Amino acid sequence: MKIKVCGMRETENIRQLVELGPDYIGFIFYPTSKRYVGEQIAPEAVDLVPTFIQKVGVFVDEPFESLLEQFRNNKLELVQLHGNELPEYSARLKQLGIPVIKVFSVGNDFDFTKTAPYTGNCDFFLFDTKGELLGGTGRKFNWELLDAYTGETPFFLSGGIGPTDAEIISNLQHPRLYGVDVNSGFETEPALKNIEALKRFIATIRQNNTGTKRSYSDYL
Numbered sequence: 415m416k417i418k419v420c421g422m423r424e425t426e427n428i429r430q431l432v433e434l435g436p437d438y439i440g441f442i443f444y445p446t447s448k449r450y451v452g453e454q455i456a457p458e459a460v461d462l463v464p465t466f467i468q469k470v471g472v473f474v475d476e477p478f479e480s481l482l483e484q485f486r487n488n489k490l491e492l493v494q495l496h497g498n499e500l501p502e503y504s505a506r507l508k509q510l511g512i513p514v515i516k517v518f519s520v521g522n523d524f525d526f527t528k529t530a531p532y533t534g535n536c537d538f539f540l541f542d543t544k545g546e547l548l549g550g551t552g553r554k555f556n557w558e559l560l561d562a563y564t565g566e567t568p569f570f571l572s573g574g575i576g577p578t579d580a581e582i583i584s585n586l587q588h589p590r591l592y593g594v595d596v597n598s599g600f601e602t603e604p605a606l607k608n609i610e611a612l613k614r615f616i617a618t619i620r621q622n623n624t625g626t627k628r629s630y631s632d633y634l
């Protein structure tokens with residue numbers, strides 16, 4: 415089970431998170447977000463992230479050329495499309511060799527066949543809770559709905575995941591469940607994560623997923 419921690423910004427907090435060895439760190443490039451990292455992640459923070467942790471840029475309906483510029487300037491490795499981007503947008507990124515996570519906002523009436531046009535045009539889906547605005551809601555959707563997802567593309571589970579959810583997530587059974595994405599459930603304030611809570615969460619997930627146990631020191 416891969417772990418993505420999203421909405422990071424502060425250099426010292428990033429340094430502490432890196433020591434926990436998550437698989438992905440997400441940075442929000444959406445100016446109206448409380449977690450907006452700015453056009454440029456602090457260069458000293460970028461340098462702290464080792465190559466085994468992939469940097470994900472989260473964008474919402476960003477003009478294509480602007481996204482490319484920010485992708486390159488920030489040495490990002492993946493792009494997360496969190497808006498109403500069409501499959502063609504995602505396909506253009508793929509053609510440039512940029513891995514893509516496409517987000518779907520899941521409400522009780524979500525039709526999982528909506529994901530089909532994106533198959534082959536992105537690498538991962540991310541199923542998040544549907545809210546009034548685009549972006550994190552801090553709330554879970556009904557995870558039983560995932561039974562209706564029979565596609566091939568692996569997905570991240572997201573939306574309102576918090577410190578007490580590690581056990582239940584470890585026990586989820588879905589052939590395409592690839593990882594979890596956490597954000598506001600671990601924050602002490604927007605863009606600042608509670609490292610101790612994340613440490614316990616990551617340890618529990620990894621203990622329950624034999625073979626993926628890992629710490630930063632393993633790579634030094």
Ligand SMILES: O=C(O)c1ccccc1NCC(=O)[C@H](O)[C@H](O)COP(=O)(O)O
Nearest residue numbers: 420447549550551552553573574597598
């Ligand atoms: O978190 C934001 O502020 C945000 C704003 C606009 C687009 C995306 C945003 N977050 C992206 C994420 O991947 C979140 O982790 C995801 O939505 C879940 O958030 P939460 O419910 O707070 O765990």
